[in-house]
Amino acid sequence: MTIQSTTGWSTIRGHRVQLEFFRNVLASQRLGQAYLLVGPGGIGKRTFARQLAACLLCPGTDDDVLESCGECSSCKQIAADSHPDLLEVGLPEGKNLIPIRLLAGDRESRGRAGLCYDLSLSPMESQRRVAILDAADHIEQIACSSLLKTLEEPPPRAIIILVADSEAGILDTIRSRCQLVRFSPLEDDDMIELLLASETVPNRQEAERVARLAEGSLSTAALMQDPKLQALRDAVYKNLATMPVDPLAMIDEVVPAWEDLGGDGNTKRVNATWIARFAIEFYRAVLRFLAGADTTSTIPDAQRLCQSMTVGDTAAIDRIAALLDRCLEAEREPMSNVMLPLALEAFFADLAKQSRIGTD
Ligand SMILES: [Zn+2]
Known part of the structure; x- marks a missing residue:
């Protein structure tokens, strides 16, 4: 199986320790059901989570290998944001809390809609369902119990990946049911390559300057523009x-x-x-x-x-x-x-x- 250079882990800079961690998890067949990715904002945690999900859903690569083929319909659907077994929730535009509606449905459909419910359904195309919950440190209080219930008794064949900038905003009861994976700010060299690849800076000199000031955060780098x-x-x-x-x-x-x-x-x-x-x-x-x-x-x-x-x-x-x-x-x-x-x-x-x- 050849991996296209424009897909998969090759597009992700830095985070080599975390990648190695998940490689070992798969190689030793110790995949858990809940992970919490924590680290400063704007360093690519969510992108990492999506690539991890692509690997877990791709039928084109071996189960004990952390790769996605980039060519099968699963990989293509993930790239197009339309994979039925990849569930993603994050902060709604302009809001600073994830409302219970997105995790457990609104008042009329409580417990019969939302991420926690969707995750309990059988996979439609893959062997499993993967949920990515971004901004997991910004969940409306009342919604936390739904999430906790899902983490206490994860549905079979379900994997949930929580992504957060800080552990501080996460209830101990939720945190303790996840395997914690810490992320660090990007190294300057990785930032420079990412900035040049994204064409948000005119030249290498400016990329070096932005990387130095942005302290490993791409969102800070974007702000600087x-x-x-x-x-x-x-x-x-x-x-x-x-x-x-x-x-x-x-x-x-x-x-x-x-x-x-x-x-x-x-x-x-x-x-x-x-x-x-x-x-x-x-x-x-x-x-x-x-x-x-x-x-x-x-x-x-x-x-x-x-x-x-x-x-x-x-x-x-x-x-x-x-x-x-x-x-x-x-x-x-x-x-x-x-x-x-x-x-x-x-x-x-x-x-x-x-x-x-x-x-x-
Ligand atoms: Zn694939």
Whole structure:
């Protein structure tokens, strides 16, 4: 059996340990009925779960081998989202909880519809049924008992794969009935290849930059392509290119760009850390120049600032290193306990003060 290079595991980057785990499970015929895949958002857990399901449903490969042929009708139906034995539930568009309706039916059909019911039916085409429950850490409270019942007495020939960003949002009773498989953020090299393959970045240099900032999350990388976030980055860069930093100009230009990103309280906090991250990227570029490691920077504003500096100037190195420290601190403590705009103002004032030291 030849495996097409465009299908199957070859399309999935990273997660080699987890792949090896499931390979061993199948090879030793110890396939369980419930798995919980946990790891940071945007790293490909759901894609992994779908490929796992494809392998478990494909009749074209041996049962003890974790592969899908990519050519049989089962594989083609999975690719077309129309396999009758692959059941998938996730967050409805614009919602932050999975309603009981999707797991156990609405009031009129309670217990006779939804994922838990569908999973109890006999397979239609394959030897088994596979359910993927995405956002398993965001299930409506009342729906948890239906899921728990399914996990306590899994229907024969049923496999359920829960996918979650965090264990914290999952009831102990549910978690304890699943085999936990932990996922890690993507390595930079894998991110770079994925970004280039998806054609969301213009070139390798930009892919490397995005991979570094996105910290192993493809959804963060996608967010970075958001024009509003890019406008925030440009506002941060532009203001840092002037030494000393002008805190009032930063309030005038950076705060509105941050507000423009919108979002609820938590998203606003997360977005505020981008200001620190962009500043970190900026000052690191300047430090590389001062250390003689880079003669030109990929950040034009950093390049502009470097033109007023001399390679090896220890006073300048100290000043930039102190600014970088302050930004790293702001990134670690995402301005949680104070009104955000006030926290940002304090951060900008610190940068201004720090950037004046030794220049007066
Ligand atoms: Zn197949």
